[in-house]
Amino acid sequence: MTNKYNNVYIKNTYTIGGIYESQGPLKKYFDRLYDQNMYFGEKSFEKAEIKLLKDNISYLLKKVNFQESDIDLLISGDLENQIAASDYAARNFSIPFLGIFNACATSGEGLIIGANFVDSKRAKNCIVSTVSHNMTAEKQFRNPTEYGAPKHKTSTFTVTGSASILLSNEKSKVKIESSTIGKVIDLGITDVNHMGAVMAPAAADTIYRHLTNLKRKPEYYDLILTGDLGFYGKKILIDYMKEQYHMDLSKVYDDAGTIIYNLDKQPVLAGGSGPCCSALVGFGYYFKQMEENKIKKILYVPTGAIFSPTLTFQKESIPAIAHAIGLEVTNK
Amino acid sequence: MSSELLLNIYATWLHLPRKESGVLVILTLIILSSVLTAIGIFDFLVQKFKSALIIPITGFAHSMTSAALEYKNEGLVLGIGANIFKLAGTVILYGVVAVYIFGLIRLLIIGG
Incomplete structure (x- = not known):
């Protein structure tokens, strides 16, 4: 199913990178870096992932100078069981929330849902977010994090970071x-x-x-x-x-x-x-x-x-x- | 090789028979690998030396310590208690089963 949109614009985005991302070539393009450790001041990796997303959405609102009431819809997803990071982060905001899961294609699913809401004029401003944390993903899908089992060269490394995209019907770049x-x-x-x-x-x-x-x-x-x-x-x-x-x-x-x-x-x-x-x-x-x-x-x-x-x-x-x-x- | 060295050191310094000094060697390796896991060094060593550290008793101790660290936030009983054997449980189960089978074979063939 292919759709064309007439009035869906990306007003702004906010991105946070972790330690490994800040050592990578795109360091200077992220809005903020959490590069001290993997806990971000929280007690567990799961809580750190929640904080990552919560901070990300707050900073995005601050960046565009919006109140929570200006946002009609928040769409978010992550890799944790029951998409816990998104659910627990969303409880901090008074914004209608849709939790989604498409594993690593979650941001795409969110953008399509958000774009359809904005294009059909049912929502004016919509935030699409996603978060992932290397350590929670390791724990969820593989061995305990400290185990450090040798990996195959074809396996990939889960990114630690979060990104929020503000979709709007107001014209932008x-x-x-x-x-x-x-x-x-x-x-x-x-x-x-x-x-x-x-x-x-x-x-x-x-x-x-x-x-x-x-x-x-x-x-x-x-x-x-x-x-x-x-x-x-x-x-x-x-x-x-x-x-x-x-x-x-x-x-x-x-x-x-x-x-x-x-x-x-x-x-x-x-x-x-x-x-x-x-x-x-x-x-x-x-x-x-x-x-x-x-x-x-x-x-x-x-x-x-x-x-x-x-x-x-x-x-x-x-x-x-x-x-x-x-x-x-x-x-x- | 390092275990053999340790075995000889214990045997000569503490004047122990080889069998008992072997127990001490195992204890040393378990404690050492658990401490290295806890301070976050062992997983880097595993990446480098791979099976040389995973197959011996060090790997077993490491698998338990790493699981305990992972689940410590979920409480003593349902966290650490339920998950400490997450990786090591299978080794224990099939270790015991194998011992029974080979013990039985030995009993039947050699007679004890």
């Missing part, structure tokens, strides 16, 4: 022009250490449908940015697009997971992942590039492996999803 909702794609891969391979077919399907539905070529966009395929997933996507759909993405394509970190120097294996990986790169770095007119059209494609550790142990393969959101610079 960057608009959301179109979107395509992804299908759940499962090619039968069961390797939890190779999420890039799991998610690449989902990204390929969404990108292909988005481009054909709108009768566009990949070069229409200055950049097609996937969420967190990582170093190997990125190569897989380029090959897969060529083989399966006869499209050459290599000129305009990049992956957020390989941009957010310095892959040669940081201990992040195949690159970054997590719902905040795509959001930090897309709305911390590229949003600012768009505001400065350095880049005009971006297809933002956050990718998510929507799997449950329980079902993985029960030998089920891993389903994946990707949503596409077209961002364009307006003439304002």
Whole structure:
């Protein structure tokens, strides 16, 4: 399903990066850095993740000089069980709340829902947020954090950070022009250490449908940015697009997971992942590039492996999803 | 090799028989690895030395300490108590099962 929007604008964004992100190449593009430790003054990693999101939304409101009552809707999601970080952060705000989950594609799902509310004039201002914390994700999906089991080189490293995007019907520099909702794609891969391979077919399907539905070529966009395929997933996507759909993405394509970190120097294996990986790169770095007119059209494609550790142990393969959101610079 | 060295040190310095000094070696390794886990060094060592630290008793102690640290915020009973064997439980279970099976085989073939 592909939609076009007429009056959905990104008024502003606020991004917070953690320790590893502040050692990466995008450090200066984040609005704030929490780079002292992984606890941010809280007692547990889960509480730290809640604080990260709570602070992020408060700072965004302050940045645009808005009251809570000016916001019609808050949409948020994260990787914790019961999307706990979003739920517990949202209780601090008197804003109607929708909690969503699409694993690492959560920001895409949020933007599509928010854009539809704003486009249909049911909401004037809507905040779409997402948060992820490396340590809670490790605890949730893998071994205890201090265990430090050796990992495969294809596995990715969950980003610590949070991003909030304020959608509005008031005209501003960057608009959301179109979107395509992804299908759940499962090619039968069961390797939890190779999420890039799991998610690449989902990204390929969404990108292909988005481009054909709108009768566009990949070069229409200055950049097609996937969420967190990582170093190997990125190569897989380029090959897969060529083989399966006869499209050459290599000129305009990049992956957020390989941009957010310095892959040669940081201990992040195949690159970054997590719902905040795509959001930090897309709305911390590229949003600012768009505001400065350095880049005009971006297809933002956050990718998510929507799997449950329980079902993985029960030998089920891993389903994946990707949503596409077209961002364009307006003439304002 | 370091265990062998430690074994000889205990045997000569404390004038203990090899068997008893072996127990002391195991205790030393357990305490050392638990302390290193607690102060956050062991996981870096694991990344470097991998199975050399995971397979021996050090890995077992590390798996328990790391699980205990992870769940300490969730209380003594439902946090640490319920989760300390999260990784080590499987080793204990199949260790005991294997001992029974091989003990039985030994009893039947060699006769004790």
